Amino acid sequence: MTVATEYGTSNVADRLWEGVQPEAARRLLVSGLGLFAAKGFHGTTTRDIAARARMSPAALYVHYRTKEDLLFQISRIAHEAALAAITPETSGPGDPVRQLKAAVAAFTAWHAHHHTAARVAQYELAALEPAHFRVVAAVRLTIERNFRTMIERGVAAGEFEVSDVPATALAILSLAIDLARWYKPGSRHSPEELSELYAALALRMVRSGG
């Protein structure tokens, strides 16, 4: 049995919400996630979410103040997990080539495994209340800064040659984040294959001699 089967995408995706307690709150969150991904935040009612979780409409308000609060929990957890996925690769010193490669691989694998969570987290940002948006925006900025810093360190070390660091960082992030749009389990490439390929493409994007 391969690792890809043993930890299939749905299992990996489910583990993202393990910290959401109690179990009823988690069931509602997973229900909301599926509906937001399929019909959008504005196309989903709290009644739909409760029904899909096999709970009463009122039960939702025990765990979430509003539908937007449930979206915020999804978005916050997903963004923090995406940041956590790259943190071991980006923290501290080390060879910027190896760091950037590992970070792009981890960020890509995360977005393939969690394509549904990523879709909702990325596409429904405008539905967040200002205070919630600020929390999520801070995590996004940290992710962007981590990529910029790796690129800058590679430039300083003479390994990379980049005309516009912030825009190149955004372009590298786009590779992985856009998986939320098109990746599906059963796509031609596994998350691991995409990781390896995108890490190599990202290195080509920044290395000198292009």
Place this chain on the structure above:
Amino acid sequence: MTVATEYGTSNVADRLWEGVQPEAARRLLVSGLGLFAAKGFHGTTTRDIAARARMSPAALYVHYRTKEDLLFQISRIAHEAALAAITPETSGPGDPVRQLKAAVAAFTAWHAHHHTAARVAQYELAALEPAHFRVVAAVRLTIERNFRTMIERGVAAGEFEVSDVPATALAILSLAIDLARWYKPGSRHSPEELSELYAALALRMVRSGG
């Protein structure tokens, strides 16, 4: 007056719908586009669309069979226009390096200028009826094939070194398409600056010596 001001993004975006006649059909389409982009297809009613177009709810059905039919017109026109934007660059023989560079630049500029249309066309595919989806999918496949062909020609000419042509073509498309997610008029870079940068990044992604 700069070209960027003379043909600002909103003017360029408006011109996309010039062929939609009569004017009432165009007004409804632009109204639907704005609402789908802000609230999603499922979060928008035909009543909302008519109201935003300052028309009666019944007037919509003079021009569109259903809300889905209106989405289909947006999606079809947007996809055909994105294909048309790259066609002058990709048709016929010619230097594959120059062709790929020009095609990525054109595709990037198109997605920055038409970020709202691209957002709806890309993110609401699942809401299309099967027959409509097939029409749009055929255009998408043509775009993908055009990029693959350019890469394959560059490989054959010894200019490019690419381990996985289909996946690399998708990655290059992701750079431009992901602008639908994050680009806004007033972003740090103009559509033209992003075009130039992404064309250079795409060439780095495919060129040998990486």
